[in-house]
Structures are given as C-alpha cells and as structure tokens.
Amino acid sequence: MKNPTHRGRRGRHRRRWTATALLLGVPAAVVPYLLFAQEDSQAATVDGDAYYRLVSVRSGKVLDVKSFSTADGTRIQQYADQSTANQQWKLKDAGDGYYELVNRNSGKVLGIAGNSTAKAAAAEQQTDSSATSQEWRIDEVSGSDAVTLTSRRSGQVLDVSGGSTAQGAAVIQYPGHGGANQQWKLVRATGVPDQAHTAGVLAQVHTAGRVKDLGNTVQYSWPGVYFEGRVRGTGVGIVLNDSAADYDVQVDGTTVATLVTPGNTTHWVNGLSNSTxxxxxxxxxxxxxxxxxxxxxxAASGGAVLSKPAARNRQIEFIGDSLTVGYGNLSNSRTCTGDQLRRKTNSDVSYGALTARQLNADYQINGYSGRGMVRNYNGGTPDVNYRTFYDRALLNVAGDVWQNPGTWRPQVVVINLGTNDFSTAIKPGEQWTPDNFAATYRDAYVGFVQKLRTRYGADTTIVAVGAGQYASHVQQVVRARNDAGDSRVRYWSLDDSGLDFLGCDWHYSAHDDRLIADRLTPFIAALPTGW
Structure with missing residues (x-):
C-alpha cells in the first residue's frame, strides 16, 4: 500500500497505525478497545474481517444508520450504543490508506450526499460505487486513542453537526478544526450480535400474520398482525416504518406503549429488569x-434478542368486514370523527383476537372495512369487493398475492361477511336488482367456501356466521355445502342480545366484542378439530 501524503494540522499529528492488539499489561477497562501500535514507517492495516463501532469522543454515542434502514440515502446519525448491526462497520481497504466503511446491517457504505464537497454536507449510507466521497483516510489524533476520518474527495472530516451531544444528531463532513466532535474511537465489536438484522426478521420473531418477507424487514397491510419475540436485558427497541397505523407494545403481557402513526423510527422501552x-x-x-x-x-446495550417463541399448535382465521376488524370498538360514542375512529379501533380486542387467545390459538384478522362478499357498503366501488383483496398480503398493491410459508394451515376459518351486502337497499343503476341480489350473494359465498376448502384441505372446519338480514342466506349456503358432502362447514348464529353497539357508527363496542367472544369460544371448542 502506498504511503499517503502527510497532511498535518495544528493540534494533531497523524500516524500510521496497525491493528496490533496489545495483549499484555492492558487494564481490564481498556480491553474492549482496539489498541493500535504506532508504526511511522509502515502502511496502516486493519482486520478486514472485523466490525467496529465508531464512538464519538465528545458525546460517547456511536455512528448509526437511522432506524435500521437498508435504503440508499438514509442519513447517518449519532445514537446511544445498542450493540446492533446498524451501528457496526467493517473497514474495507480502498487503497492508499483509505477505507470504505461498510455497514453490517445494510451492506452499504458511508458516503456524502450528492458526492458533495460542500461544508456540512450530510453523511448517508449508499450503495458502493467506488466514489471517492465513499473513501475515508484514518488519522490518529496525537496523544490519544482516537482517530479522525477524512474524505478522499473533499478533504473534510467526519463531524457531529454543531458539536451536539444529542441523540440523533446528524453526522456531516466539515473542515477539520480539532474538536472532539470530529474525533472517534474505534471499538471492535466482539461476537455476532443476536439481532434480526443479521439473520432476517422472521428468524427472530413469531408471527402468524400475512407478511411479505424482505429479509431485514417484513411488510403487511391487514389489521391485527402481531409479532412476538424474546429479549434479555434492560430495554428493547421496536423498529418500524409506518405513518398510517397505530400499534400496542406489550412487554411480559402488559401494554407499555401505544404508538400512534409512529413513522420511520426505533421506539425504545427502557427501564426493564435485567432479565428475560x-x-x-x-x-x-x-x-x-x-x-x-x-x-x-x-436489545439494549448489554442485552440480546433471544430465540423466538414457539408457534401455537392451534390456528384460527377470521374473515370479515369492519365488525371483524374492531372498527371504533374503544369509542364511548357512536359518532366519531375520522381521527377518533382511527384512534379508537383496536383489532387486538376484537371478538376474533379475544376468541383466539381464549383458545390459545394463533390467528389472522383478515378484515376489510366497508367490503362485502359481492356488494360493498351502500353499493360503493362496485368493481371490487372483499374477494378482490382476500389473496393479498399488501392490500394496496394490485395483483399482490400472499405467499403462505407453509406454516399457515388453520383448523378453523370463521367467515362473517354480509352486513355490507344487505345493510342498505339496492339503488337504481346498480348491477343487481332486489330480486336477484340474494342469489348472487349465495352463489359467491358458495364459491368462496369452495376456494377455502381447496386451499386448506378437508380437515379445516369453516364456520359461516349469520346475523340479521343475511342469516337465512348463510344458512342456505351451509345446507348446500353439507348436501354436497362437506360436513365441516358449520353455521353459527351470532346472538346480538345484550350488545350495545356503542362503537363508532353503531359497530360493536369492546363490551360487545368480549360478549361475542365468550359465545363463540365454546362453539369452536366443541368442533371436531382434535383440540
């Protein structure tokens, strides 16, 4: 390797260094740090197979890719050390004493936005293009174990903006001035972090929901999707990118946070006991x-993400509309604004989720508000209906198809579709008439049941729920399937006695969901499922 030109600056002296550990006479407190033997006559070398944390001398925080993102253009920030893969960097030799900093989580490199040479241009992660703005010279700060990192392109150094010590402060390039916010300690990462970001999210969490596996992340659209994991230590971070939905975070069975449209973030729950x-x-x-x-x-620093919880042996799939979703079930008024509706909907206390938990079953809540088996509420958007979306993992992606990983084989499927089909009168101009609509509904229902039977096999019990105006039609569907030799299609009459319908827009309230679950649970428990 060629010796780079010495560019001394006032207040520091750059030395070449090698990754030679001082193995004798090192105090215990210093062991985590990679100590470098100074060799003025030899080229700098590092362990090309190792990962390092870059710790700001000023703040004590580490160089971090925001929110565990793997996307190009994600900004680099300083953040409290969590010993996670997005805070670990491999130093890849780029020649002439320069290195690329390769992020362990994303595989992308640290560069400068727009290949800029401007003062205060932002640092970000980028796909490796061998650009000089992605290459950094490592210079030792005289009299310390810190280093500076100088951009090959601009000659400016890696800097925490404004000398900030704040969590999330931006990392930029800036002319060198000798400040501690431009100095970094290289701390070798010991071992492989036990995190999803090195093995994929689904290797770390249990879920029964319809998710699209992208490796380091999963995507989904249906309500009630849940993820379960195990951690050891005093804190846990939840990595999310969602500006539309709300979430509950539960630790050891207790809800500790409700996240309202959290956006692109890692939400931390700290202050836990140092245990599992x-x-x-x-x-x-x-x-x-x-x-x-x-x-x-x-996991928080010093902790670990542990092996994921085992899947439950029982599985139930709930298919339906807003009544299955839990639409506005936490409201204390039937009149709700759009924002109130979103905040007061909680699929985790819908009758389906409650029933499944009473039976210790994994479950899917495949509910879509406003949709019917053939006709949506008040005849809206007549070109689509519930069946249009049923096969999807991502509801907003036309043509998307959920890829069942082979682990979803529900012993019970509960269908509750019909309220939107029949709750409003057929209007002039709709494709049906009052005389032929019921037959169209029944035919579609029979076809949908046959689709489920083909998908899940002869051992799955399909429960068809009837209530109100559509009850008699569902009963006819069940009789038709039974007459055709399918004895595992069962009818369940939803008894609405005692329901207060105090949810938004006269939907089930949380009280109603509990009451329905208490009635549905023994019915399912008595089915020939082998449970």
Whole structure:
C-alpha cells in the first residue's frame, strides 16, 4: 500500500497505525478497545474481517444508520450504543490508506450526499460505487486513542453537526478544526450480535400474520398482525416504518406503549429488569391504503434478542368486514370523527383476537372495512369487493398475492361477511336488482367456501356466521355445502342480545366484542378439530 501524503494540522499529528492488539499489561477497562501500535514507517492495516463501532469522543454515542434502514440515502446519525448491526462497520481497504466503511446491517457504505464537497454536507449510507466521497483516510489524533476520518474527495472530516451531544444528531463532513466532535474511537465489536438484522426478521420473531418477507424487514397491510419475540436485558427497541397505523407494545403481557402513526423510527422501552422478557407488537387498526414495515426487535446495550417463541399448535382465521376488524370498538360514542375512529379501533380486542387467545390459538384478522362478499357498503366501488383483496398480503398493491410459508394451515376459518351486502337497499343503476341480489350473494359465498376448502384441505372446519338480514342466506349456503358432502362447514348464529353497539357508527363496542367472544369460544371448542 502506498504511503499517503502527510497532511498535518495544528493540534494533531497523524500516524500510521496497525491493528496490533496489545495483549499484555492492558487494564481490564481498556480491553474492549482496539489498541493500535504506532508504526511511522509502515502502511496502516486493519482486520478486514472485523466490525467496529465508531464512538464519538465528545458525546460517547456511536455512528448509526437511522432506524435500521437498508435504503440508499438514509442519513447517518449519532445514537446511544445498542450493540446492533446498524451501528457496526467493517473497514474495507480502498487503497492508499483509505477505507470504505461498510455497514453490517445494510451492506452499504458511508458516503456524502450528492458526492458533495460542500461544508456540512450530510453523511448517508449508499450503495458502493467506488466514489471517492465513499473513501475515508484514518488519522490518529496525537496523544490519544482516537482517530479522525477524512474524505478522499473533499478533504473534510467526519463531524457531529454543531458539536451536539444529542441523540440523533446528524453526522456531516466539515473542515477539520480539532474538536472532539470530529474525533472517534474505534471499538471492535466482539461476537455476532443476536439481532434480526443479521439473520432476517422472521428468524427472530413469531408471527402468524400475512407478511411479505424482505429479509431485514417484513411488510403487511391487514389489521391485527402481531409479532412476538424474546429479549434479555434492560430495554428493547421496536423498529418500524409506518405513518398510517397505530400499534400496542406489550412487554411480559402488559401494554407499555401505544404508538400512534409512529413513522420511520426505533421506539425504545427502557427501564426493564435485567432479565428475560417477552415482547409483543400488534397493529391496532386497518389501513388498507398503506403498507406497514416492521424491522424487528433490538436489545439494549448489554442485552440480546433471544430465540423466538414457539408457534401455537392451534390456528384460527377470521374473515370479515369492519365488525371483524374492531372498527371504533374503544369509542364511548357512536359518532366519531375520522381521527377518533382511527384512534379508537383496536383489532387486538376484537371478538376474533379475544376468541383466539381464549383458545390459545394463533390467528389472522383478515378484515376489510366497508367490503362485502359481492356488494360493498351502500353499493360503493362496485368493481371490487372483499374477494378482490382476500389473496393479498399488501392490500394496496394490485395483483399482490400472499405467499403462505407453509406454516399457515388453520383448523378453523370463521367467515362473517354480509352486513355490507344487505345493510342498505339496492339503488337504481346498480348491477343487481332486489330480486336477484340474494342469489348472487349465495352463489359467491358458495364459491368462496369452495376456494377455502381447496386451499386448506378437508380437515379445516369453516364456520359461516349469520346475523340479521343475511342469516337465512348463510344458512342456505351451509345446507348446500353439507348436501354436497362437506360436513365441516358449520353455521353459527351470532346472538346480538345484550350488545350495545356503542362503537363508532353503531359497530360493536369492546363490551360487545368480549360478549361475542365468550359465545363463540365454546362453539369452536366443541368442533371436531382434535383440540
């Protein structure tokens, strides 16, 4: 390797260094730090297979890719050390004493936005293009174990903006001035972090929901999707990118936070006892026009994400409309604004979720507000209906198809579709007439049941729920299937006695959901499921 030109600056002296550990006579407190033997006549070398944390001398925080993102253009910030993969960097030799900093989580490199040479241009992660703005010279600060990192392109150094010590402060390039906010300690990362970001989210969490696996993240749209994990230590971070949905965070069975449209963030729950904890994240509401993204759980510094909880042996799928979603069920008024509706909807206390938990079953809440088996509420958007979206993982992506990983084989499927079909009168101009609509509904229902039977096999029991105006039609569907030899299609009459319908727009309240669950649970428990 060629010797780079010495560019001394007042107040510091750059030395070449090698990754030669001083193994004898090192105090215990210094062991985590990679100590460098100074060699003025030899080229700098590092362990090309190792990862390092870059710790700001001023703040004590580390160089971090915001929110565990793997996307190009994600800004670099300083953040409290969590020993996670997005805070670990491999130093890849770029020649002439320069290195690329390769992020362990994303595989991308630290560069300067727009290949800029401007003062205070932002640092970000980028796909490696061998640009000189992605290459950094490492210079030792005289008399300390700190270093500076100088951009090959601009000659400016890596700097925490404004000398800030704040969590999330931006990292930029800036002319060198000798400040501690431009100095970094290289701390070798020991071992492989036990985090989802090195093995994929689904290797770390249990979920039964319809998710699209992207490796370091998963995407989803349906309400009630939940993720369960285990961590050891005093804190846990929840990595999310979702500006539409709300979530509950539950630790050891207790809700510790409700996240309202959290955006692109890592939400931390700290102050836990230094022990093993169960963590559950659940999507509260339905946001069919948006895609939600979960990036896994991360443990606080000194802790670890443990092996994921085992899947439950029992599985129930709930298919329905807003009544299945839990639409406005936490409201104390039937009149709700749009914002109140979103905040007061909680699929985790819908009758389906409650029933499943009483039976210790994994579950899916595949509910879509406003949709019917053939006709949506008040005849709206007649070109689509519930069946249009059923096969999707991402409801807002036309043609999307959920890829069942082979683990979802529900013993019970509960269908509750019909309220939107029949709750309003057929209007002039609709494609049906009052005389032929009921037959169209029944035919579609029979076809949908046959689709489920083909998908899940002869051993799955399909429960068809009837209530109000559509009850008799559902009964006819069940009789038709039974007459065709399918004895595992069962009818369940939803008894609405005692329901107060105090949810938004006369939907079930949380009280109603509990009452329905208490009635549905023994019915399912008595089915020939082998439970």
């Amino acid at each position: 904890h169960t963590v559950r994240l659940v999507k509260r509401n339905d946001t069919p026009g948006s895609t939600s993204t979960f990036g896994g759980f991360v």
